[in-house]
């Protein structure tokens with residue numbers, strides 16, 4: 001439906017913010033673009049909305065290049081991070097404003113505003129000013145303004161970042177429901193990887209204006225293309241440990257710094273050697289906190305001489321912050337498994353789920 005082809009954005013022909021950006025967005029899809037602050041997310045949305053000029057490349061809507069269309073001709077609606085409501089207008093007028101300036105018939109405006117208000121549970125607040133609304137209600141008014149436009153594509157720029165954690169969770173569910181009800185197409189940008197994982201049909205991870213990976217949340221979580229994606233997606237973050245690799249007759253061995261651990265890689269982690277014939281001697285082992293578990297006798301594992309620095313109880317779960325040499329890593333365990341004696345706790349790496357990244361490029365060696 002919407003195709004971004006080789007989109008580039010630079011300021012004054014010098015500073016390049018976005019480069020080589022290629023993305024297909026399908027009808028009905030919920031696409032989330034996630035990346036650290038300053039990586040170009042707002043710039044990208046503003047280019048789709050027509051609020052920012054595209055330096056080069058094509059923006060196609062159903063095959064037609066719309067990159068030179070005015071914002072009002074694009075059939076897209078944008079919900080801004082700060083909501084951008086008119087403070088001196090009532091909720092009703094905030095919702096109606098965009099239609100009024102287009103000289104839409106008053107009766108039609110009234111119908112649309114009331115319908116949007118009903119969808120968003122704002123009917124009893126239509127006479128209020130934005131200053132007399134809660135954060136969540138203001139956020140819904142901002143969405144209402146997008147609804148009355150009959151847009152084909154909804155663009156969301158970090159719409160939840162000004163809300164407290166509880167409300168953010170609630171509004172996240174409402175946005176997803178809204179998307180499903182409207183049968184619209186949504187492009188949502190955020191720096192919050194949890195928001196991204198929970199909302200997306202298609203997840204796009206960007207760093208410094210360049211796409212690092214596109215896939216379903218599951219694909220991206222299970223098969224990160226590089227160590228940046230591995231570390232960025234998932235909480236607590238994936239542990240990244242520098243390791244040496246040794247090639248022996250019976251397999252590939254990894255060794256941690258100061259020989260803190262030494263073990264043979266499972267076969268599903270040595271494809272880079274057996275299939276791709278790569279033979280790096282240094283790599284980065286990526287292991288999620290949930291894959292560092294307490295060692296029990298049943299597992300044919302490896303004891304690791306990690307010292308528990310401190311623990312963080314999260315309710316059902318607990319983080320154990322572990323130290324060996326100068327490195328620190330995190331293990332996430334069910335709180336009920338918390339050992340009584342932390343000093344004698346031993347840990348086990350679930351290596352089947354670990355990742356090996358190239359020591360220099362960070363690329364996942366087994367993908």
Ligand SMILES: Nc1ncnc2c1ncn2[C@@H]1O[C@H](COP(=O)(O)OP(=O)(O)O)[C@@H](O)[C@H]1O
Nearest residue numbers: 011015017035036037038039040041042043044
């Ligand atoms: N008008 C501008 N001139 C020069 N640089 C800009 C301009 N607008 C934004 N930028 C830069 O573009 C980069 C991306 O900004 P932005 O798209 O707002 O990032 P994000 O939304 O991901 O936090 C930032 O480094 C920002 O400083």
Ligand SMILES: [Mg+2]
Nearest residue numbers: 041042043158
């Ligand atoms: Mg932004």
